[in-house]
Amino acid sequence: MTNLSRRDFLKLARAGFLWLSGALTLGGLIRFLDFEPNPAPKTEFDLGPAANYPLPSRTLLADPPAVLWHTESGFSAMSLACTHLGCTLEDGADGFTCPCHASRFDADGRVTHGPAAQPLSALRIEMTDDNNLILHTD
Amino acid sequence: MRPSFFHHLHPPTIPAAQARWRYTLGAGGTAIFLMIILGVTGILEMFYYAPNPQDAALSVQTITYHVPLGWLVRNLHYWSAQLLLIVSAIHLLRVIFTAAYHRPRRFNYLLGLALFVLSILLDFTGYILRWDMDICWPLTTGTNLLKTIPWIGNFLFRVAIGGGEACSTALLRFYTWHIFGLTILVVILGFWHAFRVRRDGGIAVPPARLRADNTRISRNELVRREVLAVLIVGILLLLLSSFFPAPIAPAMTGKPSAVENARAPWFFLWVQQMLTWGDPFIFGVLIPLGVLALLTLIPYIFPKPNEAEIGSWFPKSNRLAQIVVSVIVILVIFLTLLSYAN
Numbered sequence: 350m351t352n353l354s355r356r357d358f359l360k361l362a363r364a365g366f367l368w369l370s371g372a373l374t375l376g377g378l379i380r381f382l383d384f385e386p387n388p389a390p391k392t393e394f395d396l397g398p399a400a401n402y403p404l405p406s407r408t409l410l411a412d413p414p415a416v417l418w419h420t421e422s423g424f425s426a427m428s429l430a431c432t433h434l435g436c437t438l439e440d441g442a443d444g445f446t447c448p449c450h451a452s453r454f455d456a457d458g459r460v461t462h463g464p465a466a467q468p469l470s471a472l473r474i475e476m477t478d479d480n481n482l483i484l485h486t487d
Numbered sequence: 488m489r490p491s492f493f494h495h496l497h498p499p500t501i502p503a504a505q506a507r508w509r510y511t512l513g514a515g516g517t518a519i520f521l522m523i524i525l526g527v528t529g530i531l532e533m534f535y536y537a538p539n540p541q542d543a544a545l546s547v548q549t550i551t552y553h554v555p556l557g558w559l560v561r562n563l564h565y566w567s568a569q570l571l572l573i574v575s576a577i578h579l580l581r582v583i584f585t586a587a588y589h590r591p592r593r594f595n596y597l598l599g600l601a602l603f604v605l606s607i608l609l610d611f612t613g614y615i616l617r618w619d620m621d622i623c624w625p626l627t628t629g630t631n632l633l634k635t636i637p638w639i640g641n642f643l644f645r646v647a648i649g650g651g652e653a654c655s656t657a658l659l660r661f662y663t664w665h666i667f668g669l670t671i672l673v674v675i676l677g678f679w680h681a682f683r684v685r686r687d688g689g690i691a692v693p694p695a696r697l698r699a700d701n702t703r704i705s706r707n708e709l710v711r712r713e714v715l716a717v718l719i720v721g722i723l724l725l726l727l728s729s730f731f732p733a734p735i736a737p738a739m740t741g742k743p744s745a746v747e748n749a750r751a752p753w754f755f756l757w758v759q760q761m762l763t764w765g766d767p768f769i770f771g772v773l774i775p776l777g778v779l780a781l782l783t784l785i786p787y788i789f790p791k792p793n794e795a796e797i798g799s800w801f802p803k804s805n806r807l808a809q810i811v812v813s814v815i816v817i818l819v820i821f822l823t824l825l826s827y828a829n
Contacts, residue, residue, distance in 0.1 A: 385650025
């Protein structure tokens with residue numbers, strides 16, 4: 350280290366500062382862009398009075414894409430967002446089909462044809478005190 | 488006279504072999520012309536386009552149906568963008584099939600490839616700016632593909648769209664990437680690419696001692712040919728824009744239902760087709776990136792072609808690269824057609 354001349358030291362310091370400021374700028378840019386200004390997607394949806402869904406019934410919901418059943422055992426719901434890449438499934442006679450990549454699911458949400466690998470997820474239904482239905486997607 | 492960028496690209500004379508239509512196909516120059524059209528029409532569209540989710544699709548309708556000549560501006564922008572991808576692909580294939588990519592043009596080959604990738608991203612972001620019913624599923628799958636990338640997927644997703652749900656929030660970021668982030672890169676790399684063409688000795692031809700024909704053409708002759716290409720492409724653009732309007736769909740109001748068009752833009756159909764096969768990370772990210780990596784490595788992994796053969800079509804010494812790239816091209820076209828058939 351004693352051999353380091355003043356000129357070499359200054360060169361080294363200059364290079365060091367340039368690299369450091371470059372790295373700081375890049376880090377700052379990444380932090381700047383990595384902010385979510387948009388609200389997280391809603392996870393609670395008010396479906397209105399339970400009386401709108403008589404017994405027995407099967408209702409397709411548009412937003413969020415889901416199917417809502419009312420049976421003897423009560424209300425239940427299943428997401429209709431494809432587990433592959435998130436497109437909304439088409440309702441058909443023998444289950445659900447994805448318009449984007451042709452995954453197929455049976456009426457209970459099990460995969461019958463890829464590329465999707467995961468079954469459709471059941472969604473939680475909540476009944477409020479004034480008999481409103483709330484759908485939870487989380 | 489002080490040398491200008493124009494004179495840098497148009498020296499007093501150049502070897503005639505460097506400017507033959509049947510060799511260059513005029514593809515590089517045509518790409519520059521299309522980029523200029525894209526810049527001008529893009530700026531004109533910005534006078535009316537409203538980059539917020541409520542008004543975007545309506546402002547596109549305003550441009551298309553109400554602004555005088557707005558339809559022409561939008562259609563020219565659309566068709567220039569689609570032609571740019573085709574012309575860039577032809578340019579890339581020309582460079583590979585004539586073995587023009589080797590030293591000293593290796594670096595410029597990489598610049599060109601980067602410009603090609605940026606053009607694809609610009610086409611996709613521009614397509615999303617329509618913000619109508621048709622763009623929701625391609626946008627959803629495209630951005631969800633980012634999430635499948637291990638470690639950095641969620642970060643890339645946030646950088647691309649700013650979080651939230653793609654079909655309700657991605658517009659502002661896509662707008663900024665399209666108008667500024669990607670465009671400024673294309674402008675810088677585009678000038679650099681054109682500058683390097685001359686710096687590397689002009690368009691690839693064998694050295695003078697190996698050339699069969701050593702005639703030269705003048706600057707005027709070169710410009711005359713460029714003007715001819717501009718006229719032909721300009722007429723083609725006007726015809727396409729007049730008779731084949733750019734796609735437009737009703738404004739997006741909430742999530743579109745499943746029966747809406749779920750087809751990716753044409754240049755991504757081959758990826759969409761592969762995605763029907765299974766794991767999205769492998770088929771939607773790894774394989775497309777693998778194709779890109781292979782194209783990037785071409786000047787580095789294949790042997791240097793014979794000097795006398797540079798600048799002629801399908802030279803023997805470059806066979807392996809021709810076969811590899813042909814296979815890729817055939818597969819991509821085949822997958823695209825398969826996707827249309829489904």
